[in-house]
Amino acid sequence: xxxxxxxxxxxQCRNDPAAFxxxxxxxxxxxxxxxxxxxxxxxxxxxxxxxxxxxxFLKINTFQWRGISLSSWLFRxxxxxxxxYYRSSRYKPQSLQQLLENPQMEKLLHQQDDDERxxxxxxxxxxxxxxxxxxxxxxxxxxxxxxxxxxxxxQKTNREISDILDKNEGTVKSLLSRGLEKLRNML
Numbered sequence: 001x002x003x004x005x006x007x008x009x010x011x012q013c014r015n016d017p018a019a020f021x022x023x024x025x026x027x028x029x030x031x032x033x034x035x036x037x038x039x040x041x042x043x044x045x046x047x048x049x050x051x052x053x054x055x056x057f058l059k060i061n062t063f064q065w066r067g068i069s070l071s072s073w074l075f076r077x078x079x080x081x082x083x084x085y086y087r088s089s090r091y092k093p094q095s096l097q098q099l100l101e102n103p104q105m106e107k108l109l110h111q112q113d114d115d116e117r118x119x120x121x122x123x124x125x126x127x128x129x130x131x132x133x134x135x136x137x138x139x140x141x142x143x144x145x146x147x148x149x150x151x152x153x154x155q156k157t158n159r160e161i162s163d164i165l166d167k168n169e170g171t172v173k174s175l176l177s178r179g180l181e182k183l184r185n186m187l
Contacts, residue, residue: 003069010060020056024053040131079165136183140182144179144182146175
């Protein structure tokens with residue numbers, strides 16, 4: 001989706017909250033996949049993804065176009081939710097009750113079926129190397145986990161990572177280099 005299309009979609013969401021369903025349809029799977037690869041827990045990932053999209057829905061009216069794509073904004077929200085989870089002893093979604101009370105948004109919680117759950121769980125089981133890397137990745141500082149996960153699991157460019165994490169692109173390159181070196185030493 002090009003920037004003009006994104007701007008138009010944002011305006012549609014502002015005029016008609018139901019249009020947010022298009023945002024959800026376009027970016028739920030990539031954002032959910034990113035969260036799932038970071039947590040490796042389906043139910044937790046669903047909660048964090050729901051919270052991510054709820055926060056985006058509630059804040060879409062305040063979104064300012066500043067050269068950061070809608071996708072990067074959603075990944076930034078997801079990253080913040082993941083950081084909140086890792087900082088706390090137990091993740092407590094703050095807004096899910098609001099989501100359940102909003103009939104327009106109720107579908108967000110019910111669109112993922114058991115078939116998708118099985119496919120994701122099979123995919124995770126099939127990649128033993130991924131599990132080994134992920135286990136060691138979790139031993140790294142969060143700052144390294146974020147950049148490595150976004151670069152190699154989500155295929156984001158350094159520029160996109162810079163936008164998502166609100167860090168200088170040079171800092172992202174440095175974090176990637178140092179994080180990969182630390183990860184290689186662990187393996």
